[in-house]
Structure formats: structure tokens, C-alpha cells
Amino acid sequence: MTATAPPAQGVRHPWSGLPAPVRAAVEDILGAPVTEARSQSGGFSPGVAARLRLANGGRAFVKAVSAEVNADSPDLHRAEARVTASLPAHAPVPRLLGSYDDGTCVALVLEDIDGRQPRVPWDRTELDRVLAAVGDLARILTPAPAEVPAVAGLKARMFTGWRTLHAAGGDARLHPWAAGRLAALAELESRWAEAAAGDTLAHGDLRADNILLTRDRTVFVDWPHAVRAAPWFDLLVMLPCVAAQGGPxxxxxxxxxxxxxxxxxxxxxxVLAAVAGYFAEHALRPDPPGLPTLRAFQAAQGAAALTWLRQRF
Structure with missing residues (x-):
């Protein structure tokens, strides 16, 4: 199968483009000057995402963004710093080495994982490895070992897509099957919060670009959307993206x-109805600053989620 989703990419900025005080703060955290910085293209965070090499031979990964690039991204970086710092040491996630926050620009300094993202279109052997790791992750993080919001609270404003579209009288760009069933989809979506409840600390946004494969580990990165949810929540959220990127x-x-x-x-x-509605409604919105492929990516995930929902309907 071939991938239908565009690359998951935000607009990246170079390490050298960060203000001098931010770069100095990162080097203070690391205890050595940066001698090399390689920008990484995967993922939807705008701003800086770079692998660093240090004068003392060490390595680190830095991600940084200012409110001038995207108004919402600094708060996501702050949330990621809180969550990553609170996860248990044996969880398959990068360690947080430190962070910087001047009120406008936020930088996270993380362990550099010597790995790569899974191939897309998905390779079945790699997919099976990742799916097994998702199960292991749910076991490690149940019961939730850190304080994160309940899924019903954090996703309450997000998972209203069908109800929003139904209240607006629909949209000509919707798939005909969904357009003819907005009332039923809105009613089904309204049950998602109770259905998704649980005591597993879920990543909340699993995709290929949030996963790194090393020689012997599967590591999950980018944790700003972590929630307390049902143990199967991450698996369900991930699979429409897998389908949109050539998976089974x-x-x-x-x-x-x-x-x-x-x-x-x-x-x-x-819950699948809520996920499909989120993607369907958000894909119709204008591109947010610094994220030119996001809406097309959401549209591809929404199409895959809707196809899955039609099977279950």
C-alpha cells in the first residue's frame, strides 16, 4: 500500500537562529558548548528541533519555539516538559535534561535517542514491533504513574467535530456518508468521554513521527498531549494514521x-466517532502558522478513521 498522508512536518528553524540567551541557557544545561546542530524534519512542532553535538563529546536533542512562531506551541512545550520529567525512569521515553522558559520562548533539552522513525509507507515487521511496544507502554503506565489530565478534560474541546458540523448545518466538503448522518454521528460522539475513561497514562498523539526505533528499543517521544485514559486509547488514536501512511x-x-x-x-x-469527527472538522480549517501540512495530514487521518467507523457502524 502507499501512503496518502503528506509528510508530518512543521516549519523548522536552525539552531543558529535561536536568540543568543536561549542558546547560552541550553549550553549551561548541558555543561558544554554546542559544536554541531543537525535540524530534524519530522513532526508537527514548528521552531527548532535539532540534534546537538557538544565540545565534550556529549549529545542532546533540543526543541524550542517562541510565541511569535506559533502562539500555542510554547504551552505545548511546557506541558511536554512537565510530563516527561514525571515519567518513570524505566519508561521508553527520552529523559528531560533541562528546560528554558523566558515567557516567550521555551526550549526543552532532552536525551538524544540514537534511532530513526519507522518507515512510511509502513513496513509490516516494523509495525508489528511498534504495536507490541504500544502494549508494553500501556502496561508500564497503568496505573498512571504521574499526574496528567483526564482525557475527558483535555480533549473536551477537541472531540466535538460532528456536533460542531451538525450545528452549522453541515459542510459541502464532507464525505457524503458522513454528511447524510451528522445527527447520528453527533449523538454517538457525545458518548466518547465516558467510553474513553481509564487509569492508563496515554501518550495521546501516537504517530510514526513520534516513535524512534533503536537497535533494541522502541522509544516514544513528544508527550505534550498525555492524558489519563482507557488502556486502548493510544492504540485507537494511532491506527487511522497508520492506515493513512500505508498500513493495514x-x-x-x-x-x-x-x-x-x-x-x-x-x-x-x-471514541472512534469522536476521533473521526475531530479530524473531519479540523481538516476544514485554515493552516495554522508554521504548520503548512497539518490540515492535509488531518484530512488523510480523517478519511481513514471514517472508513474504519463505517465498518463498525
Whole structure:
């Protein structure tokens, strides 16, 4: 299969473009000057994302953004710093080495993971490895080992897509199947919060660009959207993106996975409806600053989620 989603990329800025006080603060955290910085293209965070080499031979990963680039991104970096710092040492995530925040610009200094993102279109061997790691992650993070918002609170404003579209009288750009069933989809979506409740610390935004494969580990990066949710929540959120990037049928993957096999089918359908509605409604919005491929990426995920929802409907 081929991928239908565009690359997950924000507009990157070079390490050298950061203000001198920010670069100096990062070097203070690391205890050595930066001698080399290689920008990384994957992921939707705008601003700086770079692998650093240091004068003392050390390495680190830095991500930094200012409110001038994107008004929402500094708060996401702050959330990621809080979550990453609170995760247990044995969790497969990068360690937070330090952070900088001057009120406008936020920088995170993280352990540099010597790995790569999974190939897309997805390779089945790599996908099976990642799916097994998602199950392991849910076991490690249940019960939730840190304070994060309940999914019903953090996603309350996001998972209203079908209800928003229904209240607006629909949209000519919607898939005909969805356009003819907005009332039913809105009602189904309204049940998502109770259906998604649980005590697993979920990543909340799993995609290929948030995963690194090393020789012997699968590492999950970028944690600003972490929530307390059902153990199968991450698996469900991830699979429409897998399908949009050339992966197999999401329903078959979900029902064959240990997390999916144990999930209540009605709860899964309600949460899937909310996810599909989120992507359908957000894909119709203008591109946000610094994220030129986001809406097309959401449209591809939304199409895959809707196809999956139609199977379950």
C-alpha cells in the first residue's frame, strides 16, 4: 500500500537562529558548548528541533519555539516538559535534561535517542514491533504513574467535530456518508468521554513521527498531549494514521491486539466517532502558522478513521 498522508512536518528553524540567551541557557544545561546542530524534519512542532553535538563529546536533542512562531506551541512545550520529567525512569521515553522558559520562548533539552522513525509507507515487521511496544507502554503506565489530565478534560474541546458540523448545518466538503448522518454521528460522539475513561497514562498523539526505533528499543517521544485514559486509547488514536501512511486495515489490527481484544466494542465505536469527527472538522480549517501540512495530514487521518467507523457502524 502507499501512503496518502503528506509528510508530518512543521516549519523548522536552525539552531543558529535561536536568540543568543536561549542558546547560552541550553549550553549551561548541558555543561558544554554546542559544536554541531543537525535540524530534524519530522513532526508537527514548528521552531527548532535539532540534534546537538557538544565540545565534550556529549549529545542532546533540543526543541524550542517562541510565541511569535506559533502562539500555542510554547504551552505545548511546557506541558511536554512537565510530563516527561514525571515519567518513570524505566519508561521508553527520552529523559528531560533541562528546560528554558523566558515567557516567550521555551526550549526543552532532552536525551538524544540514537534511532530513526519507522518507515512510511509502513513496513509490516516494523509495525508489528511498534504495536507490541504500544502494549508494553500501556502496561508500564497503568496505573498512571504521574499526574496528567483526564482525557475527558483535555480533549473536551477537541472531540466535538460532528456536533460542531451538525450545528452549522453541515459542510459541502464532507464525505457524503458522513454528511447524510451528522445527527447520528453527533449523538454517538457525545458518548466518547465516558467510553474513553481509564487509569492508563496515554501518550495521546501516537504517530510514526513520534516513535524512534533503536537497535533494541522502541522509544516514544513528544508527550505534550498525555492524558489519563482507557488502556486502548493510544492504540485507537494511532491506527487511522497508520492506515493513512500505508498500513493495514485498522479494525483488523485493533481487534487482534491484546489491548483491543479486551476493549468494550461500543466504547471503541464512540471514541472512534469522536476521533473521526475531530479530524473531519479540523481538516476544514485554515493552516495554522508554521504548520503548512497539518490540515492535509488531518484530512488523510480523517478519511481513514471514517472508513474504519463505517465498518463498525
Amino acid at each position: 486495515d485498522p479494525d483488523a489490527l485493533f481487534t487482534a491486539h491484546p489491548l483491543g481484544r479486551d476493549a468494550d466494542p461500543d466504547a471503541v465505536t464512540a
